[in-house]
Each structure stands twice: as C-alpha cells, then as structure tokens.
Amino acid sequence: MLNFSFVNPTQIHFGKDQIAHIAKAIPATAKVLVTYGGGSIKSNGVYDQVVAALKDHAWGEFSGIEPNPSYQTCMKAVELIKQEGYDFILAVGGGSVIDGSKFIAAAAKFAGEPWDILAKGAQVSAALPLGVVLTLPATGSESNSFSVVSNLDTHDKLPFASPLVQPLFAVLDPTVMESLPTRQLTNGVVDAFVHVMEQYLTYPVQGKVQDRFAEGLLQTLIEEGPKLFADDVSYETRANVMWAATMALNGLIGAGVPQDWSTHMLGHEITALYGLDHAQTLAVVLPRMMAAQREAKREKLLQYAQRVLGLDVSNEDVAIEQAIAETESFFHRVQMKTRFADYGVGAEAVEKITAQLERHGMTALGEHQAVTLDVSKAVLSASL
Amino acid sequence: MLNFSFVNPTQIHFGKDQIAHIAKAIPATAKVLVTYGGGSIKSNGVYDQVVAALKDHAWGEFSGIEPNPSYQTCMKAVELIKQEGYDFILAVGGGSVIDGSKFIAAAAKFAGEPWDILAKGAQVSAALPLGVVLTLPATGSESNSFSVVSNLDTHDKLPFASPLVQPLFAVLDPTVMESLPTRQLTNGVVDAFVHVMEQYLTYPVQGKVQDRFAEGLLQTLIEEGPKLFADDVSYETRANVMWAATMALNGLIGAGVPQDWSTHMLGHEITALYGLDHAQTLAVVLPRMMAAQREAKREKLLQYAQRVLGLDVSNEDVAIEQAIAETESFFHRVQMKTRFADYGVGAEAVEKITAQLERHGMTALGEHQAVTLDVSKAVLSASL
Numbered sequence: 001m002l003n004f005s006f007v008n009p010t011q012i013h014f015g016k017d018q019i020a021h022i023a024k025a026i027p028a029t030a031k032v033l034v035t036y037g038g039g040s041i042k043s044n045g046v047y048d049q050v051v052a053a054l055k056d057h058a059w060g061e062f063s064g065i066e067p068n069p070s071y072q073t074c075m076k077a078v079e080l081i082k083q084e085g086y087d088f089i090l091a092v093g094g095g096s097v098i099d100g101s102k103f104i105a106a107a108a109k110f111a112g113e114p115w116d117i118l119a120k121g122a123q124v125s126a127a128l129p130l131g132v133v134l135t136l137p138a139t140g141s142e143s144n145s146f147s148v149v150s151n152l153d154t155h156d157k158l159p160f161a162s163p164l165v166q167p168l169f170a171v172l173d174p175t176v177m178e179s180l181p182t183r184q185l186t187n188g189v190v191d192a193f194v195h196v197m198e199q200y201l202t203y204p205v206q207g208k209v210q211d212r213f214a215e216g217l218l219q220t221l222i223e224e225g226p227k228l229f230a231d232d233v234s235y236e237t238r239a240n241v242m243w244a245a246t247m248a249l250n251g252l253i254g255a256g257v258p259q260d261w262s263t264h265m266l267g268h269e270i271t272a273l274y275g276l277d278h279a280q281t282l283a284v285v286l287p288r289m290m291a292a293q294r295e296a297k298r299e300k301l302l303q304y305a306q307r308v309l310g311l312d313v314s315n316e317d318v319a320i321e322q323a324i325a326e327t328e329s330f331f332h333r334v335q336m337k338t339r340f341a342d343y344g345v346g347a348e349a350v351e352k353i354t355a356q357l358e359r360h361g362m363t364a365l366g367e368h369q370a371v372t373l374d375v376s377k378a379v380l381s382a383s384l
Numbered sequence: 385m386l387n388f389s390f391v392n393p394t395q396i397h398f399g400k401d402q403i404a405h406i407a408k409a410i411p412a413t414a415k416v417l418v419t420y421g422g423g424s425i426k427s428n429g430v431y432d433q434v435v436a437a438l439k440d441h442a443w444g445e446f447s448g449i450e451p452n453p454s455y456q457t458c459m460k461a462v463e464l465i466k467q468e469g470y471d472f473i474l475a476v477g478g479g480s481v482i483d484g485s486k487f488i489a490a491a492a493k494f495a496g497e498p499w500d501i502l503a504k505g506a507q508v509s510a511a512l513p514l515g516v517v518l519t520l521p522a523t524g525s526e527s528n529s530f531s532v533v534s535n536l537d538t539h540d541k542l543p544f545a546s547p548l549v550q551p552l553f554a555v556l557d558p559t560v561m562e563s564l565p566t567r568q569l570t571n572g573v574v575d576a577f578v579h580v581m582e583q584y585l586t587y588p589v590q591g592k593v594q595d596r597f598a599e600g601l602l603q604t605l606i607e608e609g610p611k612l613f614a615d616d617v618s619y620e621t622r623a624n625v626m627w628a629a630t631m632a633l634n635g636l637i638g639a640g641v642p643q644d645w646s647t648h649m650l651g652h653e654i655t656a657l658y659g660l661d662h663a664q665t666l667a668v669v670l671p672r673m674m675a676a677q678r679e680a681k682r683e684k685l686l687q688y689a690q691r692v693l694g695l696d697v698s699n700e701d702v703a704i705e706q707a708i709a710e711t712e713s714f715f716h717r718v719q720m721k722t723r724f725a726d727y728g729v730g731a732e733a734v735e736k737i738t739a740q741l742e743r744h745g746m747t748a749l750g751e752h753q754a755v756t757l758d759v760s761k762a763v764l765s766a767s768l
Binding site for chain 1 (some may be wrong): 392394623627
C-alpha cells in the first residue's frame with residue numbers, strides 16, 4: 001500500500017426528502033446564488049423544493065451552466081456575484097453544474113485572470129463556500145475537490161483542484177433521478193464505472209481494502225445500472241447507483257493505490273474537439289486502453305475478471321479478452337455506444353486528438369507513464 | 385437503503401514516517417497536552433518521534449490512561465489542563481487512550497459534573513481540539529466521535545458521542561504495530577471484525593455498497609489477521625489490518641443500513657464486572673448472539689456465509705451453522721479465546737451481567753430490539 005493522506009469533509013445528506021436540509025446547512029446570513037443548468041430542475045420539482053428550503057434566506061439565481069461547463073459562462077456568474085455581493089453558492093445539478101460552480105467559487109475570489117487557474121495551475125487561495133443539491137449521479141463532483149472547465153474559444157478542456165472548492169455539503173436524493181432522460185442515466189453509470197476503473201485497474205500494491213471497495217462499486221454498478229432502463233425502476237436501484245457514483249470519486253478508493261486516468265485524458269480531448277459527452281468518450285476509449293495495456297495491467301485484469309465478473313481465469317489470456325469484451329458489453333447494456341463511428345467521428349480524428357494531447361503535455365499517461373503518444377494513437381485508431 | 389447523513393472530517397495521514405505530519409497539523413501557537421497510556425510508546429520509538437515533531441510547540445504530557453479508561457484517571461488530566469492552560473490534546477495510543485482523551489477534551493470545557501456526560505447524556509457544547517497518533521489498530525476511535533469510559537467506583541462502562549470530540553487528524557503508521565504484544569494484536573483484529581458485524585449482520589435493506597464494503601473489510605481481516613501472528617509479518621499485512629480497522633468504525637459502512645450493537649452492550653457489562661478486555665468479551669458473546677438471532681438474521685447470515693466465507697448455501701441451516709462455527713474458528717486463529725470458562729468466569733456471571741443490563745436499560749437490544757433480557761441471559765448462558 002502506498003502512503004496517503006485522505007479526508008473527505010463534505011457532509012452528505014442522503015435519501016428521500018433531504019433537500020430541506022439545505023435550510024440549516026447554509027448560514028442564515030448568507031446571500032445565496034443558486035446555480036443550475038438548462039432548467040430541467042424546474043420541471044422535475046427540484047427547483048421548487050430548493051425555493052421552499054431557502055424561504056428564510058436572501059438568494060438569487062444564475063442559470064445556463066451547460067454540459068462541459070464553459071469558462072465563458074462561468075465568468076458571467078462571477079460578474080453577477082461581484083455586482084450583487086453573493087457570498088454562498090448553491091449548485092443544483094449534475095457534474096457540469098457543480099464543476100462550473102467550483103470554478104465560479106474560486107474565480108470570484110481570484111486576483112488576476114481566472115483562466116490561469118485552469119491554464120497555468122495558478123494557486124487558488126480563496127473561494128466562496130459551496131453547497132450542492134445533486135440531480136444526476138455520475139461524476140462524484142458533489143463530494144470532491146476537482147473541476148473540469150472548457151474554453152469555447154480555444155477548445156481546451158482543463159482540470160483544476162482545490163480543497164477550497166470542495167462542497168461543504170451535498171444533498172443526494174435518489175428520487176430526483178425519476179425524471180432523468182436515458183442519455184443522462186447512461187452517462188452517469190458509465191462515468192462512475194470508469195472512475196472506479198481508473199483507480200483500480202493498475203497494478204497490485206496489496207491495497208486489499210481499496211481493491212475490495214472498488215470491486216464492490218463495480219459490481220453494484222454492473223448489477224444495478226442496467227435496471228435503470230427498465231419500465232419499472234425501484235428506489236433502491238436509484239439509491240445504489242447514486243451512492244456508488246459518489247463513492248467512486250470521493251478520494252477513498254484511490255487513497256494508497258496507483259491511479260491511471262489515461263482514458264480520461266484522451267476523453268477530455270475528444271469532448272473538446274468533437275463535443276461527445278464525457279462518458280461517451282470514456283466508453284469509446286476504455287476497452288481499447290484495457291487491451292493496449294493488457295500486459296502492464298495483467299494481474300489486475302485477472303483479478304477484475306475473477307472477482308468482479310466471476311470469470312474462469314484458468315486460461316489467463318482468454319479471461320482477459322473476455323473481461324474486456326464484457327466491459328464493453330456492460331456499456332451496451334446501459335445503452336452506451338462504444339465506437340467513434342457511432343458518433344460520426346472518422347479516422348481523421350486520430351491525428352487531431354493526438355496533436356491536442358501533445359499540445360497539453362499528455363505524452364506519458366497512466367500509472368506507469370507508459371501511454372505515450374504512440375500508444376494513444378493506437379488506442380484511438382482501434383476505437384474507430 | 386435507509387436515509388442517512390454522513391461526514392467524516394478526520395484528516396488521515398497513513399503510512400511510514402507520517403508522524404512528522406503532526407508538526408503542521410497542530411496550530412503553532414497551541415499548548416499541547418500529549419496523552420498516553422502505560423509507557424509502551426517510550427520503548428517502541430513512537431514517543432521519540434512525537435517529541436521530535438513537537439520541537440517547535442509548547443507541550444506537556446499526561447500518562448497512565450489505562451485500558452478501559454477510567455473517569456477517575458481522566459479527571460486528573462482535566463485538572464492538569466485547567467492548571468496549566470493546555471488548549472490542544474494529542475492522544476498517542478490505542479482506543480483506550482483515544483476514548484479517554486475524547487472524554488478529557490469534553491470534560492475540560494464542561495460546566496458542571498463531567499460524569500453527567502456519560503451517566504445522563506448531558507450535552508457536550510464545547511471541547512478541546514484533539515489529534516491522534518494511533519499505536520494499535522482496533523477500535524476506530526481515531527476517526528469517529530464515540531468514546532467509552534468506565535467508572536471504577538460504580539462499575540459502569542458508558543458511552544458518549546459528540547462531533548466536537550472527533551479527532552481533527554489521525555496518524556496511522558503501520559510500523560508502530562511491530563512491537564505490539566500478541567494480546568493487543570488479537571484484541572485489535574477481533575474488535576474491528578465485530579464492529580463490522582454489528583453494522584452488517586442485521587437484515588437486508590438493499591444497501592449494496594455498504595454490504596460490499598463491509599464484506600471487503602471482513603474478508604481483509606480474515607485473510608490478513610492471522611498473518612499478524614506469524615514469525616515474519618509484512619508491512620502490507622499490518623497496513624491492511626490497520627486501514628480495515630479504521631474503516632470498520634468511521635461511520636461509512638453503517639450509513640444507511642440498520643445496526644445491531646447488542647454484542648457490544650453485553651460486552652461492556654462483562655468488562656465492567658469482570659475486567660475482560662473489550663475484544664475478549666465480543667468474541668465470547670458474538671457466536672452465541674449469531675446463533676440466538678439466526679432467524680431474525682437469516683438472510684444476512686446466508687449472505688455472509690456465501691460472500692465472505694465462500695460456503696455452499698444450498699442447505700441453508702447447515703450453512704448458517706457453518707458460518708457461526710467458522711466465525712468462532714477465525715477468532716481462534718487470531719489467538720482469541722471464546723468462552724467465559726477460558727477467563728475463569730463461572731455460571732453466576734449470567735445473573736449478575738443480566739442485572740447490570742437491566743440497571744442500564746439494556747432490555748431491548750439489537751436491530752429489531754428483540755434481544756430482551758431473556759435473550760441476553762440465554763446468550764450468556766450458552767457462552768459459558
């Protein structure tokens with residue numbers, strides 16, 4: 001096991017009718033900016049619950065944070081905050097709204113050009129306090145310190161992290177998933193699944209607790225994820241997917257073990273260039289990344305095959321091929337397509353994506369820094 | 385899954401050479417009282433590492449916090465704190481030192497008779513900040529808000545809990561386990577194991593993440609625990625046991641699922657009356673409590689048998705008997721005795737312990753409040 005430091009200070013309120021908790025969780029004197037996306041929270045009742053909970057608070061709102069939240073949109077919120085003196089952000093939405101709100105929280109307190117937080121890794125030394133009402137289980141952003149923001153002008157999609165933007169609290173009410181469209185459910189399950197894989201499918205360091213926790217999350221997503229697309233979905237299925245997605249990227253399963261993240265790095269470039277949803281890119285890349293790294297990841301691939309998928313591993317090479325095929329098949333079972341061609345992206349993309357990776361210094365990715373530009377190119381080519 | 389609120393704000397520093405972290409984790413201006421037990425930290429090098437790390441802090445020490453920390457000893461520390469103006473406690477030890485230090489932290493700020501915190505559930509409204517250097521993985525006290533303290537005069541062993549006494553940080557260095565005597569290692573493994581069982585072996589609520597995390601901890605303890613008693617113990621074994629013990633009682637696996645704790649309630653009375661180590665009492669009670677509750681716990685007993693122990697469950701009753709027998713056998717494999725007779729406690733204990741349970745209002749224990757005094761009496765009788 002590797003040395004690690006770990007803490008997760010986000011207060012989780014999980015379950016039915018938990019949105020009312022925000023009334024007490026936000027200081028009574030705060031002037032709250034409620035941030036959200038395209039307005040689905042108005043049709044599914046979440047907006048009304050938030051308004052009811054904030055009846056004794058001073059608050060305003062900022063809508064229009066888009067999927068793959070843009071620097072340009074976020075900066076409009078920053079301007080509003082400065083004009084109106086908001087001092088608390090309540091993000092109501094999925095990963096994009098939360099990621100955008102994290103950047104807004106940091107940018108509102110940043111002296112200088114906030115783009116530097118993303119482009120130059122400029123230090124975040126202050127941020128507005130942030131709370132979350134989660135409407136889409138997927139990214140884990142509701143209880144971590146990470147954010148990814150895109151620049152529409154430059155086609156850059158870049159991450160930053162700071163403990164100052166970690167949400168103080170997150171309300172997770174599985175019933176909000178009832179009105180989610182299939183595409184968002186699909187994205188959520190795949191995103192959460194790949195988050196676990198990035199922290200699990202590396203090389204063994206005898207982190208038995210971390211491995212078993214990761215395996216438990218993968219099994220839960222494999223069992224419960226496809227049930228989200230049935231006609232009759234239970235509260236329990238939604239609750240299990242929601243909690244698994246949060247646990248998938250709250251720092252716990254990655255503490256003390258190597259991490260990969262090469263699939264995510266390729267995926268970010270694909271989204272920035274071709275506009276695929278984040279999870280769509282992951283489903284395109286991951287099976288080919290697993291195949292390309294099958295020797296480096298051999299032991300963990302076999303462990304995954306055996307413990308998560310229940311495969312017979314007596315013939316190791318066959319088991320690994322089966323594990324990769326079953327992973328892609330799982331993506332199909334949650335309605336996810338797994339080839340560039342499914343999204344109308346052609347062979348010319350390979351060079352363009354590779355050039356972006358090079359421009360962003362992504363020339364040695366993965367837990368062994370073994371995913372060179374050549375490997376990335378081969379993975380992308382195999383994913384057409 | 386049940387509704388829940390969960391947060392764990394303790395900053396964990398895990399691994400070799402992490403004790404130095406305390407220098408930054410404690411405010412530079414703090415006047416630190418280092419609390420510890422019988423002095424084993426002086427022979428195993430931990431004391432010297434703490435002293436080195438505190439070289440720029442003002443600090444003093446209080447030693448002699450005993451196993452099953454007593455109210456009487458703790459109050460001596462409270463007096464010292466008031467005399468000398470200490471404003472930060474650094475607990476260096478195992479669960480007893482940490483539990484005692486939590487009570488000291490609360491009692492030092494308590495207006496009134498601090499025993500009321502334990503005896504009357506008096507509200508803790510302030511406490512000194514507390515940090516921990518863990519020397520014995522077992523209780524999970526290093527990252528939770530619980531404490532159990534005994535009154536030597538009245539033979540009461542009583543718990544309290546407050547978020548104000550949850551440690552701000554905990555240093556977990558597995559190498560400190562190298563010098564631990566067998567008895568303490570035994571106690572630690574059994575204590576952690578039973579903590580998981582109290583939160584897992586109840587009735588199913590479709591908490592798939594919680595169940596799989598619990599099962600992962602049980603498997604880790606079953607695999608790694610016995611290795612602690614070999615001639616040559618690896619760092620990885622110690623690290624896995626240490627991390628499993630912390631995760632066993634930091635609130636995570638119990639969030640959103642029913643909990644039992646009947647074995648613990650009986651165990652506390654046994655320790656208070658007969659002085660058995662806490663974990664010894666758990667190992668005596670648990671197998672018989674499992675048997676007594678076999679119908680109420682049927683589904684989870686079968687899940688435990690199948691998933692944790694890998695038993696064939698086609699004959700359910702046989703599988704349940706085997707699961708109970710294997711649990712007791714696991715305790716034996718970590719050098720733990722499991723009968724009252726092993727500790728010289730005779731049949732007269734049954735009535736005495738039951739009377740104490742009655743006196744403390746423990747008349748309907750467990751997840752179904754089905755462990756009445758009659759059930760407790762039967763469990764105790766069967767454990768002779």
